[in-house]
Amino acid sequence: MSKIKCKCGHENPFGTVLCEKCGRPLTEEAKQSEVVDMRYEGSARRSQTYKRSIIDKIWNFFSSVKIGVSIIIAVLATSAIGTLFPQKFYVPVQTPEDLLAYYERLYGFIGTLYYKLGFYDMYNSWWFKVLIGMLGTSIIIASVDRVFPLYKSLKRQRTKRHPSFMKRQRIYGEGTALTPDLSLEKAEEKLKEMKYNVKKEDGAVLAEKNRFSRWGPYVNHTGLIIFLFGILLRGIPGFYVDDTMWIREGELRSIPGAPDYYLKSNQFIMEMYTKEEADEVFGKALDRVGSIVKNYQTDVSLYKKKEDGLPGSTDMEFVKDYSIIVNKPLKFDGYNIFQMDYRLNELKSMKMKLIEKETGDSFGEFTIDLDDPKGVYELENGATVNLIGYYADYAGVENGEPVSKSPVPNNPAFIFDMRTPEKPQGEKSFVAIQQTLETEENAYQVKFVSADTRHISGLTIRKDKTLYILLLGGIIFMIGVIQGSYWNHRRIWVQKGNDGNLLVAAHTNKNWFSLKKELESVKDYAGLPKYVDRRDTDIESEQEEGEK
Amino acid sequence: MMELADLSANLLLVSFIAYLVATAFFGGAIKKASSETTYKKSRWGQIGITITVIGFISNLGYFITRWMASGHIPLSNMFEFTAAFGMMLVGAFILLFYLYRTPSLGLFALPIAIIMIAYASMFPKDITPLIPALQSHWLVIHVITTVIGEAILVISAVAGLVYLLKNVDLTKPSRERFWLEAVMIALVLVIGFVVSSTTFKLTGYEAHFTYIDKEDKPKDIEYNYPPLFGMNEYEAQTPEAMTPWIEMPAIVNAKTLTTFVWSVATGIVLYLLLRLSIRRPVATLLKPFAKKANSQLMDEIGYRAVLIGFPVFTLGALIFAMIWAHEAWSRFWGWDPKEVWALISWLFYAAFLHLRLSQGWEGKKSAWLAVIGFIIIMFNLIAVNLIIAGLHSYA
Numbered sequence: 001m002s003k004i005k006c007k008c009g010h011e012n013p014f015g016t017v018l019c020e021k022c023g024r025p026l027t028e029e030a031k032q033s034e035v036v037d038m039r040y041e042g043s044a045r046r047s048q049t050y051k052r053s054i055i056d057k058i059w060n061f062f063s064s065v066k067i068g069v070s071i072i073i074a075v076l077a078t079s080a081i082g083t084l085f086p087q088k089f090y091v092p093v094q095t096p097e098d099l100l101a102y103y104e105r106l107y108g109f110i111g112t113l114y115y116k117l118g119f120y121d122m123y124n125s126w127w128f129k130v131l132i133g134m135l136g137t138s139i140i141i142a143s144v145d146r147v148f149p150l151y152k153s154l155k156r157q158r159t160k161r162h163p164s165f166m167k168r169q170r171i172y173g174e175g176t177a178l179t180p181d182l183s184l185e186k187a188e189e190k191l192k193e194m195k196y197n198v199k200k201e202d203g204a205v206l207a208e209k210n211r212f213s214r215w216g217p218y219v220n221h222t223g224l225i226i227f228l229f230g231i232l233l234r235g236i237p238g239f240y241v242d243d244t245m246w247i248r249e250g251e252l253r254s255i256p257g258a259p260d261y262y263l264k265s266n267q268f269i270m271e272m273y274t275k276e277e278a279d280e281v282f283g284k285a286l287d288r289v290g291s292i293v294k295n296y297q298t299d300v301s302l303y304k305k306k307e308d309g310l311p312g313s314t315d316m317e318f319v320k321d322y323s324i325i326v327n328k329p330l331k332f333d334g335y336n337i338f339q340m341d342y343r344l345n346e347l348k349s350m351k352m353k354l355i356e357k358e359t360g361d362s363f364g365e366f367t368i369d370l371d372d373p374k375g376v377y378e379l380e381n382g383a384t385v386n387l388i389g390y391y392a393d394y395a396g397v398e399n400g401e402p403v404s405k406s407p408v409p410n411n412p413a414f415i416f417d418m419r420t421p422e423k424p425q426g427e428k429s430f431v432a433i434q435q436t437l438e439t440e441e442n443a444y445q446v447k448f449v450s451a452d453t454r455h456i457s458g459l460t461i462r463k464d465k466t467l468y469i470l471l472l473g474g475i476i477f478m479i480g481v482i483q484g485s486y487w488n489h490r491r492i493w494v495q496k497g498n499d500g501n502l503l504v505a506a507h508t509n510k511n512w513f514s515l516k517k518e519l520e521s522v523k524d525y526a527g528l529p530k531y532v533d534r535r536d537t538d539i540e541s542e543q544e545e546g547e548k
Numbered sequence: 549m550m551e552l553a554d555l556s557a558n559l560l561l562v563s564f565i566a567y568l569v570a571t572a573f574f575g576g577a578i579k580k581a582s583s584e585t586t587y588k589k590s591r592w593g594q595i596g597i598t599i600t601v602i603g604f605i606s607n608l609g610y611f612i613t614r615w616m617a618s619g620h621i622p623l624s625n626m627f628e629f630t631a632a633f634g635m636m637l638v639g640a641f642i643l644l645f646y647l648y649r650t651p652s653l654g655l656f657a658l659p660i661a662i663i664m665i666a667y668a669s670m671f672p673k674d675i676t677p678l679i680p681a682l683q684s685h686w687l688v689i690h691v692i693t694t695v696i697g698e699a700i701l702v703i704s705a706v707a708g709l710v711y712l713l714k715n716v717d718l719t720k721p722s723r724e725r726f727w728l729e730a731v732m733i734a735l736v737l738v739i740g741f742v743v744s745s746t747t748f749k750l751t752g753y754e755a756h757f758t759y760i761d762k763e764d765k766p767k768d769i770e771y772n773y774p775p776l777f778g779m780n781e782y783e784a785q786t787p788e789a790m791t792p793w794i795e796m797p798a799i800v801n802a803k804t805l806t807t808f809v810w811s812v813a814t815g816i817v818l819y820l821l822l823r824l825s826i827r828r829p830v831a832t833l834l835k836p837f838a839k840k841a842n843s844q845l846m847d848e849i850g851y852r853a854v855l856i857g858f859p860v861f862t863l864g865a866l867i868f869a870m871i872w873a874h875e876a877w878s879r880f881w882g883w884d885p886k887e888v889w890a891l892i893s894w895l896f897y898a899a900f901l902h903l904r905l906s907q908g909w910e911g912k913k914s915a916w917l918a919v920i921g922f923i924i925i926m927f928n929l930i931a932v933n934l935i936i937a938g939l940h941s942y943a
Contacts, residue, residue, distance in 0.1 A: 039905075039906060065902050065903075065905075065906040065907065066907065068902060069899045069902050069903055069907075072895050072898055072899045072902070073895075073899060075895060076892050076895040076896060076899070079888050079891060079892055079895075080888070080889075080892055082883065082888060083885040083888050083889065083932070087883055089882075089883075092763075106762055106798070106799045107799060123883050242879075273677045281550065281553060281617055281618055281675050282618075282674075282675060282676065282677045284674040284675075285672075285674035285675060285676040285677070286677075288672060288674060289676075292676065292677055292679060293679055293680060294677065294680070295680055296680050325680065326680035326681055326683070326876060327680070327681070327683055327684040327686075327875055327876045328875075329875065329878070336878065338877075338878040340877075340878065460878040462878050462879070467874070467880075470870075470880070474866075474867045474870075477862070478859065478862065478863060478867065481858065481859045481862060482859050485855040485856065485858060485859055486855075486856070486859070510851065510852075510855065511848070511852060511855075512844075512848060513648065513845065513848050513852075533844070535844060536842075536844040
């Protein structure tokens with residue numbers, strides 16, 4: 001593609017709208033316009049210049065801000081739809097049939113539709129991921145398309161601009177000055193005082209400040225891309241661990257997702273706010289809502305497998321004791337363990353006694369450890385109780401056999417074989433909570449005495465190596481967005497025109513109000529000609545009204 | 549401690565009244581001024597801003613004394629959060645007033661803050677102790693930053709509203725007039741909520757019910773409005789209370805629905821009365837107050853507020869939020885409805901900035917976007933807390 005040679009002699013890249021050096025409009029459209037479009041300085045952007053090959057077309061598609069905004073709106077809309085009903089991970093059921101039934105039961109036809117369309121798992125759906133991917137692509141291409149031409153253009157800009165450039169600025173004024181040279185000098189002085197960088201060339205002054213704010217958008221887009229990249233990394237094994245474990249008080253377990261580490265739960269604590277300690281301030285609230293939880297806590301000991309230990313050996317060394325509470329996870333070796341859930345009062349052991357039904361005489365007590373129900377319990381006077389069947393979560397009898405629906409001791413039941421000197425051949429008895437079944441009338445009975453319970457803690461184990469990348473992305477984004485929002489790039493041009501005229505023009509990418517305030521003080525100090533803001537129609541109409 | 553809590557309540561009342569008085573002065577500034585310059589330097593405007601600042605200081609006093617009384621930052625339930633939102637809105641207005649010195653902004657920002665504080669006061673005002681998830685210094689950092697960011701963003705909508713009132717032709721029917729009137733109706737509906745809620749609170753209305761929730765568990769509920777709608781399988785515990793018209797399925801919170809319908813009904817009655825007495829769109833009542841505003845300046849303020857607020861909002865509602873979520877819930881992002889709506893607000897304002905910067909959406913388009921942004925923020929505050937309910941619904 002050929003270069004465009006401007007009248008000033010500068011060779012501009014193909015597609016340039018305003019000459020990089022002197023600012024002369026180069027296209028017909030720019031020549032016709034009253035106020036020239038100053039975005040990207042009228043530089044030649046790839047997307048505006050090449051439109052032929054398929055790569056050009058893809059490039060142009062993603063570099064368009066219109067497309068970018070459309071993608072943003074699409075992400076916004078899909079995200080919003082996802083909040084209409086609870087997402088899959090907040091629903092208490094998991095299998096597809098149960099999920100369908102759940103949405104149908106609670107939300108009727110719309111619920112069914114919500115499930116069928118896949119909206120119940122919106123944020124893991126392929127189309128949501130595609131949208132995010134497109135957003136990332138758009139951010140990269142749109143930024144690259146703009147940042148380099150803009151940089152070149154701002155670097156090559158000349159101090160002395162062509163009058164045709166000046167005239168097409170939003171803020172522009174021209175007029176005669178008695179002493180143009182003195183005005184220029186005074187303007188320069190005042191602008192310097194206001195922290196502008198002032199350049200001079202042949203009867204022209206260019207004052208510029210905060211050019212760096214123009215890079216803000218590109219910096220914040222870089223931050224966003226780093227953030228999205230970090231999210232992509234989580235798919236790689238080893239970068240990201242997310243597991244849960246249930247641990248009972250007194251139990252020692254290996255930590256899922258963290259090989260070689262073991263955790264022992266010493267105690268689970270749940271505390272409520274009490275009226276006495278919460279004093280009068282909270283009294284009313286406690287009356288209104290009942291009880292409010294103050295603390296969930298699991299006291300744990302962390303162990304690590306010894307380094308010189310043989311493979312498969314369970315030699316461990318103590319690492320530390322810690323109290324995991326909400327907002328204070330246990331941290332070690334890149335892992336975090338969080339207090340997430342609990343179950344109270346699970347049965348731990350049950351104390352029983354063997355009695356003779358008629359007299360009520362006891363042969364003594366024995367304790368069944370529900371984690372490890374033992375076979376034979378020796379009692380006084382030569383009696384023994386043999387535990388021949390254990391059903392942790394007894395759920396009735398099927399095909400003549402008692403069944404347990406889970407290994408969790410929610411409703412333990414036992415079959416005992418009781419042997420006493422009187423009945424050495426033994427008597428069989430089925431014992432569940434509040435019930436005893438016998439095949440034939442027995443002389444002896446196992447009776448429940450008491451039970452020990454314990455609490456269970458639900459813990460989540462996380463390791464996330466991408467966090468620092470995400471944080472870095474976040475910090476860069478913040479720097480960029482602050483750089484671009486809290487400063488603005490201002491330029492003021494003053495130059496001598498023909499026959500002793502002075503021309504003034506000014507441009508900023510945002511916050512015209514402050515620019516005008518600064519320009520006003522320069523004008524007053526240096527005696528510059530009057531200028532107008534061609535966008536501010538109110539002022540003109542008010543002046544007209546005043547004149548009438 | 550209780551004395552502090554009482555002092556706190558009184559300080560809030562003082563600031564509420566101060567804002568009302570200041571609004572009147574800003575109104576005066578607009579009535580009296582004859583030109584742009586006299587308007588800017590107007591005596592009335594000076595008095596207005598002074599009273600606003602006094603009110604704001606008293607409001608800060610409310611915040612600090614309540615903090616001292618409870619031992620934790622007063623941003624942990626619906627009343628505290630919304631009241632703080634109103635306060636920060638005034639703070640954001642003061643900031644922008646000193647940047648641009650325009651009484652028009654105050655005339656519209658203060659009433660919105662007043663409505664917000666009144667709305668907040670309809671929720672239980674007891675000081676509640678913190679649940680474990682909230683016991684973290686991130687509560688202070690995350691919520692304060694978010695609320696400041698949102699308040700500044702709302703100022704953008706206030707400027708947008710002034711811009712639209714001034715520039716939309718209200719003399720003949722148009723789509724813009726319709727939607728502007730719709731915004732007015734929405735504001736009247738909020739007032740309807742405040743009026744109806746206060747009325748029934750003063751009469752001490754109470755109706756108790758038992759019902760079955762969506763997980764099939766029996767629950768109790770207390771209505772403060774005559775129950776138009778009954779909860780799922782409800783049984784009345786207060787015999788003299790009215791019998792609900794219809795029973796709702798378990799997924800609908802019939803109490804919220806009842807409150808909503810009462811508020812809307814009251815609001816519509818208020819609106820119709822107003823409309824009948826003036827015989828023209830309600831927006832025309834406000835138009836004279838927007839007339840003195842400089843359109844260019846309002847457009848500028850609307851944009852500037854987004855520029856100032858957007859980074860603060862990002863920091864508070866996304867970055868700090870993620871850091872805290874990682875500490876408390878083990879993941880920095882969990883697609884909880886409140887999180888999603890914070891992301892939606894953020895995406896919306898990102899779209900706003902892009903449309904303005906590169907599509908040249910200024911003036912009316914930009915003003916409408918700012919108003920929509922306000923609606924999204926309010927939706928996240930009100931609807932997500934009361935209707936969608938997730939991990940964030942502490943109220």
